[in-house]
Amino acid sequence: MTRRASLTSSAGPERSDPPLDYAARTVPDPLEANLSEPSVADLTVVVSNRGFVAVRCSSIVLDLPVGSRPRDLLATGTGIEASVTTPGWAKTGETTGPTEARFEFRPVSGEAEIAADPVTFTFSGLTVNSAVGVAYPRITETSATGQDPLLPRERFVRLPKFPAGSSAAPSAGTNLRVYAGERPADGQPPAVRVPHGSKVTVVWDPAPNVVRRLHHQDQATGTEIADGQTSLVCGPLHRETTFTLQTVSQAEGQPVSRYDSYTVQVDVPEYPMVTLPRLSDVASAGLRITSPVAVADTLTTEEPFTFTGTASISGGPLDAPLIEAGTTQFTGTMDVHGTFTAAGLIAPKVTTTRGLTATGRVAVLxxxxxxxxxxxxxxxSTDGLVLANADDNEDLELWVTTPAHTYKTWTCDRVGTLIAPVRAGDPVSWGVNGPGGGFSFRWYAFGI
Incomplete structure (x- = not known):
């Protein structure tokens, strides 16, 4: 658990409100005042810009009070390791006295702007005194905004000290994050969105005496994490995935579980099934797609299906009460119970039971x-026509037989023509009776 220390303004000579803000974190948190002997702690101070205008700063000084009073922090000012982790800054002074330990930090160039990025100072090996209470370290910043002159301004950090053992140890934190790829580079930011089919690396901070298990996608029991393991490669990811890390620790002899989750979006996701609820009270209810849609199997909708792009159905049937489309291409079966509207239709077979109406040209042969x-x-295999032609024949009979009818014609003036309609799936036979001559039979299929 991280605690931001509350701050109060100084009553020192410079009473103007400091333009910089400060947050303090201690380990342990809260600080422990051990009545039998001083305890050791670490302190991190983060300096940030509290406003929207860059702040010019030439120095930051931290005074840690030394003494035995409740308002003092340290039993002794010796043995402290102080450093700054922000590039461009350096520790330029350290003074230890009977009442305070002073640490001075300055920009390497003499003056620096603090805008979006904070400045971080760390102090390790602090010897906390045995007096329970609240300590008030003093921070003096020499700063200004715009063209104002640099002025020293004071601010106090409020650090409570509680009796040792009065607070329970916090549950182990995980700092769970996910990186794109199997071997993320140093400094690579965590991923919030990855391409379809990507692998990711899930990373967490180690913790002693805990049992961890990683859950993601449709796993029932998750993946057990070995002791000391800090990462796991998962994937490929096909749809939005949430990674949940379960951490089991002991508190007063009882197991306590903590769950940390991280979600990664996936471009062009795949889902085994998508169900849209019926929205009868919404005027725009239904499925509306404004880009090309490809269906590898069956598409069934209970509401109108409307899209302005191209629908390509290469597997099972399309079943919908209403379809409106720019272009529809499919090799399966389309079953439309109501109206089917399309600027272009490409299909191996079209069967209608209520007629086919078109305002434009319909090519069926x-x-x-x-x-x-x-x-x-x-x-x-499709509906069509058998066309028979005779030429230069005195007396020739042309015939075509279907289950529904036998079609016949005879030549007249030595020529003759016969057209017989055929339904898909019906057996058809054909031939001629009479003397020879020129004649032919041709099949014209409806559809492709």
């Missing part, structure tokens, strides 16, 4: 007819 034998039989 195969562009190239098939020449049939002089006589024979066949079952055709």
């Amino acid at each position: 195969n562009a190239t007819p098939t020449t049939l034998a002089a006589s024979g039989s066949r079952t055709f």
